Amino acid sequence: MTVSDYSPRLIEPKWQRRWSDARAFEASNTSSKPKFYALVEFPYPSGEGLHAGHPRPYTAMDVIARKRRLQGFNVLFPMGWDAFGLPTENYAIKHRIHPRIVTERNISRFRKQCQSIGFSFDWSREVDTTSPSYYRWTQWIFLQLFKHGLAYKAEIPINYCTSCKVGLANEEVVGGACERCGGEVVRRIKKQWMLKITSYAQTLLDGLDTVDFLDKIKSQQRNWIGRSEGASVDFQLVSSSSGEPLEPLRVFTTRPDTLFGATYMVIAPEHPLITNYSNIITNLDEIHSYIDASSRKSDFERTEIAKDKTGVPVNGVSAVNPATGKRIPVWTSDYVLMGYGTGAIMAVPGHDERDWEFAKRFNLPIVEVVSGGDVQSSAYTDVDDGTLVNSGFLDGLRVADAKRVMIDWLSSRNLGESKIQYKLRDWVFSRQRYWGEPIPIVDCPNCGLIPLPEDQLPLVLPEVDNYLPTDAGESPLAAMTDWVNTTCPHCGGPAKRETDTMPQWAGSSWYFLRYMDPYNNNQFASKEALDYWGMVDWYNGGMEHTTLHLLYSRFWHRFLYDIGAVPFPEPYAKRTSHGMILGANGEKMSKSRGNVVNPDDVIAEFGADTLRMYEMFLGAFDQAIPWSTQGVAGCRRFLDRVWRVQQFVVNDETIPQKLLADVHGCVKKVSEDIERMKFNTAIASMMTLVNVIYNEGAITRGTLRVLLALLNPFAPHITEEIWELQNLGEPIYSRDWPQWDPAALERDEIEIAIQVGGKVRGRVTLPLNLSKEEAERVLPEHPAILSAANGRTIRKLIYVPGRIVNLVL
């Protein structure tokens, strides 16, 4: 038969309409089928629209979702918009348009683009974090956090972006610069809303053992939470002149075994000790000028000049080493950070590199307490191989034992105890910006911070004239006196609303729950919906969100679990991640580099199915790969070949054994590779099958069915169209995933290689069930073996059934 040309321009919109009309991909909250919840990170709808990187994770999960539907699952595969955020606000400021309008415009562009690629999202469940019916529940969750003491306001030094004029979470500071705009970040003292994620440090760590995340994701989260085991130790402070005892100074150390080697102490420049004892400190001027100098450094500068230690002694105050009983000096230096541990350390220069450098720089005594190195020339830090010396009752013990003995000794004297310390810090939750969720708190001069009653939610963003933050660093909402001035929900007296808004991470911390029940006006999701859908079965997203979104949403979710609002403790059963798509020049795609590929252009030239195929074929899914226009053309060529397979269709259904094995082998390969996210090799195997069909010049209708069903999740439009043209029945999306028959893959005999000393020297066809014993009897006489041996004596013959014959001559 003759076949008309493959025309994606015509068939793609046709099938997109059909799917939509048939509600083919809408999930049901009441289904007898097993459920499967597939999730991709919802995008920030920027003004630029989708770029070539977006479709990669979406197509991957679309392939999985479509396969699961064919496998008989009730699949929830939703999409939404993480639409609060700075770029929209900046655009609104520049062009004097309300961010709401910008957001709506961007969303409709993104939605249209996603639909043109043929993703099987359930559009009936779309969510938008900026819609009041959505952020009402973001505010509700915040109120629960507040009521449980996990949201608090604190005057703390924060990372402040001088360009965005907002406070940033530690996670948002990248190399000393603002994660979003690249602007300079300085430290500033400001009263900010904080979320106590640190209370969940251990829970978040333990939860990782219960979920199926890629190892690199788990290790990055563990790293970020940064648990370390050690001891807290109190050092008695005394007045240097009178010897009069002062308050004890508490430190955290991971090396309590080295306590006898602590020859001085160092406190952070911000440590309260300096103010507390200003009356007895004798060099206050010197100290203050040091504090002043170091506070002017940003965090970035502080670490940049890490090589050269600076510091000044705190004269007038001394500490007593509890192990030796000796008086040791107290110093202040910015290599000790106020934000970790207690902001003070015991310095053991013999066995800590930083302390060693500091001691050398300022001529402080270095004492060896663990043998094995030369502490005068460098710090000896090995903990596995060393014995305690110069340490009284610890002498002769190994480091690990000495730690235990010292902790026992300290706790029995009430001088210290074992302690676990985390690097994780509380989450700075305030933004001095307009385009975010208002924080539903009222500040009353009489009652303090009062939560808005829940029936007053959502607290809707008011209209303002100007979206710029004030020069004082206040949110633009602060200028809205009508809105700010309110009454206290508690006493009814005059009070002021909080004018900071929430960070972008708020709305994305729970959005997967809203998809389960997006129109519920009474709860963020009903108990039935939560019970039915449960954990997200498979969540794919970017590595860049591992310590931000992924950690934050696990924290919120675990909190919701603890207050009984959700029935399962971890949100995501499985988490995978994709590699970035780079520009053709191997660099990150960006407007400034001019290497951005717009999916619309690819669709216009080649079609959506080609775009999808190429995104899945270009390489290993978890690796960054440069875009190649020629590679795209190759995928289009493959689809053209699939289209022309129609000319080979025969009515005879008998298939030769060899071809049968190829077909079943392909079903197995594609089925298994999709589960492992080895999309490139799944496609390669389908290409091979099509090549075989071309060589045969014939394909049965049964084989065509199998081929189209396997290819359908990758290229859904063309496969449905051929299916329809060939009258193969109800559309593929309503059918079953093909099964493979292991029996069809079995062969009686197989050709294997003959190696001589590991080098291939011949081939031999043998029965597959030839046993080892039989082989050792028969093979030395086999002509193919004798020819490979080429007259030399066979000293040893290794036969691996179905694999190899190796001769040692």
Place this chain on the structure above:
RNA sequence: GCCGAAGUGGCGGAAUGGCAGACGCCAGAGACUUAAAAUCUUUUGUCCGAUAGGGCGUGCGGGUUCGAGUCCCGCCUUCGGCACCA
């Protein structure tokens, strides 16, 4: 410095310890065509060789093994993350 991933043709990349380079791109040859494009067939790691065949080949150096891209030891390089975290 620490944690993680990776290094294979001209290119993107395949290979449960068992035939390295599947599949695709690029390039070459042929068929079809007045011609070109498209399509179909075919060649394509590298060196020696007319062929048969052989040598060399998975970042580098060792090792284990009948057999190593794969496992072990020691390096080098690249990328991602963390970093004065006591």
